[in-house]
Amino acid sequence: MIHAAIYHGPGDIRVEEVPDPEIEEPTDAVVRITHTAVCGSDLWFYRGHREEMPEGAGVGHEPMGIVEEVGDKVRHVEPGDRVLSPFSISCGECEFCRKGLQTSCVNGYGWGGDLTGAQGEKVRAPHANGTLVKVPERYADDEGVLESLLPLTDVMCTGHHAAVSAGVEAGDTAIVIGDGAVGLCGVLAAKRLGAERVIAMGHHEDRLEIAEEFGATEVISAEGEEAIEAARETTYGGANHVLECVGMESSMETAAEVARPGGTIGYVGVPAGVETTDFVATMFGKNVGLEGGVAPVRRYVDDLMADVLQGTLDPSPVFTKTVDIEGVPEGYEAMDEREAVKVMVKNE
Known part of the structure; x- marks a missing residue:
């Protein structure tokens, strides 16, 4: 079992035990989350502005971590790779992915729901070839670089x-x-x-x-x-x-x-x-x-990553509070009360 943040209604986020994600399709990967975040858009359901958000759903959509396992058809990443992911899952092969509009991928969807949300210890990443972005090995353990890269998952x-x-x-x-x-x-x-x-x-x-x-x-x-x-x-x-x-x-x-x-x-x-x-x-x-409209993160992330890695772009100051996985509910409260611009979640 792993720990993950679960939505239980407006103002009610709880960290609970959920089953470990597993490979279900040959295009899947399992990623152990090391860094993630609470997003301003998460506050809409937290404040009760999105009635379609089901109670019991996993939350969070900004994952970065280490690949633990891959399906037979995954070619772009392998176990041990440091990766980050856009908030929108995309296959990388359909008409819209090819034109750089990955948020309209015909095979795509978002984190949470039937998937573990990214505010957890692990996720199953569908369409790993099209979705996951590898961090170059030389930067894979550079904490400063990783914190600068994390905002590329969304904001x-x-x-x-x-x-x-x-x-x-x-x-x-x-x-x-x-x-x-x-x-x-x-x-x-x-x-x-x-x-x-x-x-x-x-x-x-x-x-x-x-x-x-x-x-x-x-x-x-x-x-x-x-x-x-x-x-x-x-x-x-x-x-x-x-x-x-x-x-x-x-x-x-x-x-x-x-x-x-x-x-x-x-x-x-x-x-x-x-x-x-x-x-x-x-x-x-x-x-x-x-x-x-909805930002096609996968279209932009490689160019922006190059700037982060060469030291000309650093969005990490948007993180003004850091918590661990057990502190995710506290992170929501801090953002809701405008006590934090954006909260980083770091797992050991």
Whole structure:
């Protein structure tokens, strides 16, 4: 038996014993989790905003660990390899995987449910050839590198997807809405793509300090109309590239208001509480484009990993609290109370 975090209803995450995962298909691998995380999107079901989340489900979707066993058809990894995985499982062979849209894989699905969630001691990884990403052997035991790589399982690639979708290029001005882990990684991504000005919008001073560490040239600590007016004033009417990294109706409305006519919003915030489309009228009148959606992590992870390994990219400061597997419920509480930006879970 292994220990894993299990959902038992809003505000109720428990670490329990569950059966060891086993190879069920020849394309499976079993991975012993050494590092994982609690994600901001996990808070939606934790707060009761997702009724479809079944009680008794394993939780967590950001695994990194050591391969223990592989099926007969697994060729890309072998026992002993250090690997990380995107939050979305993908076969690597279908139409959508081939075009870099692995989140729409016809054979894909997410961690948890019938699988052990990634906030556990081990997982069965289906479609291991298409899903698992090997960490080069020379870095496999470098704890600093591993902690810098862990955000590539989700938030760093998601922030990057926002920047790419918004069309950020060298010399541009970009506005990043949201000071959670994805928004902070969006700041990093915009700077990586060469943006000259990156304006981070949020209302938590400690998080905006991280945004400045990540390269934000300006920060706006305000909400609602005050934030919108400040963004418009500093950009002389709005930015051509806006990264929406929250997923609330208010953040979408803000993105529409601060986008310059003819600009593009890259939206990656998991939608929650978006009930109207009033902001669409604002976008329509200004010819503002909307691009984005669920980040295809597998499409981006190799390029971003190369930057981490050469020391030019380090998103690890988004982790402001670390727990072990037994401390996962505490990690949820800390994020729910805004006492942590993102929680790392480390298994011995």
